Amino acid sequence: MVITGTVGKVGLIGHPVGHSKSPEIWNDAFENQEIPYIYLPFDVSTGDLGSAVSGLKSLGFRGFNVTIPHKVSVMNFLDEIEEEAVEIGAVNTVINDGGRLIGTNTDGEGYIQSLQSETGLTLAGQHIVLLGAGGAARAVGTALAKAGAAQITIANRTMDKAEALASRLQRWTRTNAILLEQIASPLQDASLLVQTTSVGMSPNKEACPIDPELLHSDLLVSDLIYHPRQTRLLKEAKIRGARVHSGLGMLVHQAALAYQRWIGKDAPIKQMMETLDQSLKNE
Structure with missing residues (x-):
């Protein structure tokens, strides 16, 4: 041109x-x-x-x-x-x-379109753990809540931001706010894990936002990061039999x-x- x-x-x-x-x-x-x-x-x-x-x-x-x-x-x-x-x-x-x-x-709607077209997941009734409470988490969390998620647990490094997002999403679904180190129990009962932080983004490709041993085969693990194409979190999830969805x-x-x-x-x-x-x- x-x-x-x-x-x-x-x-x-x-x-x-x-x-x-x-x-x-x-x-x-x-x-x-x-x-x-x-x-x-x-x-x-x-x-x-x-x-x-x-x-x-x-x-x-x-x-x-x-x-x-x-x-x-x-x-x-x-x-x-x-x-x-x-x-x-x-x-x-x-x-x-x-x-x-x-x-x-367009972040929330774009995420839902990607998730459903690539995985076929029905969002109604899902128990979701959302990692992070920043702008991406707000967009994705709002879209998931409006799509019929049964419950969304927000896990963040600081409680104030997690609680603020949980309060924002309460108009559409049940929510819970926890610190990241408290994630083990909610994750065990979850069907969808959505990673919205920058942990694991290139060049820090070996970083993982949670202990990989907490991942299990009943999870669909979705990471918003697209660079690298397969984050360590997604690799660890696949090893444990979970389905995965990348940010591309x-x-x-x-x-x-x-x-x-x-x-x-x-x-x-x-x-x-x-x-x-x-x-x-x-x-």
Whole structure:
């Protein structure tokens, strides 16, 4: 594609963003569908967030994705927050609608689409243990609760954040908040373990968020990390006979939902998945 002044612009803001695979996925999809758009990543420090949001608007960006650590604080600089993002308490996608910046969140729905399409799991009635209580946990936890989970136990390093998320999810399901070291008993009775923290992410590939001996064959273990493709947690789960689900699908499905909002077309999900998979294999 020839870059001219008429090329549409979307992008990503976060800190850091150098590791992100999103530019490869998006730009390959644009080329595949012959859409005159470009996707650009921007490393934005916390103190520069407001200026960056204003700058992207002034430069005519159609929208942008938001990643760590800005998913909550970016809400202060937007004109409107959609209900899904309000419920989650975080924004991962911003749409520029004629100069009005609208925040939404595609993480939860993208995760559910990935989990169900890849595992066939029926979420109604599941007993779930959620590792972590940050922005990703809020998005995924909200989606799981609204999908009919029977109970969600939030295990976190600090109790205050676990309790805050448990309180937020109580409107849809039964919840419980525990410290990470108290996970043994709830995990024994769980059917789904969802890992939302950064523990095990490259380059710290040998790190595991819990004692692997606590994993069992009645679990489906889902790790939101996609780099590496198979975390140590997933490897340990497979050794013990558990089913596993990686974070590759969530990254693609949440991106596809943003793609539709920005471009007005269905994203080439299969191709985006292949692009991501090949990129990780080449590292």
